[in-house]
Amino acid sequence: ATPTALLVGTGRGAQLGVLIRGPEALESTRRVDTVLLDKTGTVTTGRMTLLAVTPAEGEQRDEVLRLAAALESGSEHPVARAVVAGAAEIGVLPPVTDFANVAGLGVTGTVDGREVLLGRARLLRERDLVVPEEVARAATDAEAAGRTAVLVGWDGRARGVLAVADQVKPTSPEAVRRLRALGLKPVLLTGDNATVARAVAAEVGVDEVIAEVLPTEKVEVVARLQGEGRVVAMVGDGVNDAAALARADLGLAMGTGTDVAIEASDLTLVRDDLLAAVDAIRLARSTLGTIK
Numbered sequence: 166a167t168p169t170a171l172l173v174g175t176g177r178g179a180q181l182g183v184l185i186r187g188p189e190a191l192e193s194t195r196r197v198d199t200v201l202l203d204k205t206g207t208v209t210t211g212r213m214t215l216l217a218v219t220p221a222e223g224e225q226r227d228e229v230l231r232l233a234a235a236l237e238s239g240s241e242h243p244v245a246r247a248v249v250a251g252a253a254e255i256g257v258l259p260p261v262t263d264f265a266n267v268a269g270l271g272v273t274g275t276v277d278g279r280e281v282l283l284g285r286a287r288l289l290r291e292r293d294l295v296v297p298e299e300v301a302r303a304a305t306d307a308e309a310a311g312r313t314a315v316l317v318g319w320d321g322r323a324r325g326v327l328a329v330a331d332q333v334k335p336t337s338p339e340a341v342r343r344l345r346a347l348g349l350k351p352v353l354l355t356g357d358n359a360t361v362a363r364a365v366a367a368e369v370g371v372d373e374v375i376a377e378v379l380p381t382e383k384v385e386v387v388a389r390l391q392g393e394g395r396v397v398a399m400v401g402d403g404v405n406d407a408a409a410l411a412r413a414d415l416g417l418a419m420g421t422g423t424d425v426a427i428e429a430s431d432l433t434l435v436r437d438d439l440l441a442a443v444d445a446i447r448l449a450r451s452t453l454g455t456i457k
């Protein structure tokens with residue numbers, strides 16, 4: 166490798182809005198054949214909005230929202246921000262004690278003397294809460310419409326469902342087309358529900374989806390694909406992506422992402438869209454072309 170060529174690549178990278186951690190990061194890039202795309206905050210904007218609150222039979226909508234928003238005040242998750250913003254009308258929220266984040270599943274805590282659980286249905290079921298049929302149905306309906314369903318429960322039962330919507334970044338479909346044109350296979354990787362994931366994948370033109378993956382499992386997905394002989398690039402933004410970004414042959418972090426994601430990656434994309442990832446992969450290939 167000639168240092169000059171690498172410097173050119175770095176300078177061009179800066180022009181394109183790609184920060185390169187170290188030239189050695191680009192060694193395997195030419196052979197990349199698979200690109201894992203995190204969903205929330207990478208393919209989508211990650212700026213979610215609360216669209217609907219459906220209480221269980223016998224519950225009050227405002228009470229479900231009040232407890233949910235109180236609990237989410239302690240979380241930085243995009244879903245949490247949407248729930249808190251969507252509860253602005255409620256005014257001052259009650260304090261939360263014993264707050265705990267359950268990675269990839271939701272949050273728990275004590276509000277108004279109740280032990281409240283909030284997140285994926287799996288979280289509530291794992292903690293032995295009953296999910297009444299109308300609640301399960303509201304969740305399924307929301308997911309069929311491409312929304313993330315957030316269940317809220319206390320005292321042994323799910324008490325309501327919040328439907329939260331994200332938006333695909335306008336450039337994501339074009340970026341996916343360009344990845345394919347480069348001969349790369351895009352794969353959507355997410356902790357979100359499979360139905361929601363498939364809806365987003367269809368919208369951007371990705372046909373392979375790996376969904377309902379816990380944060381600790383994302384890195385295992387990378388390792389499994391590598392074990393099958395694939396050379397894997399991963400694009401992500403979250404704390405939950407960091408290990409996978411580090412393990413990938415080429416890790417690309419969204420510049421708007423969390424510090425841990427950026428630190429774990431080989432490349433950081435200054436522009437907040439997936440087209441920057443395509444440029445980065447192309448740049449890395451052409452830089453190597455000059456060297457070898």
Ligand code: ADP
Pocket residue numbers: 203204205237240241242244245268269270271272283284285313314315354355356357358378379380403405
């Ligand atoms: P992604 O891989 O899409 O970035 P995460 O691993 O962060 O997703 O979360 C997976 C799922 O867990 C979310 O789609 C959501 O259903 C649930 N979840 C996680 N944290 C929270 C939270 N604070 N509030 C509500 N739901 C949450």
Ligand code: MG
Pocket residue numbers: 203204205206207401402403
């Ligand atoms: Mg994300």
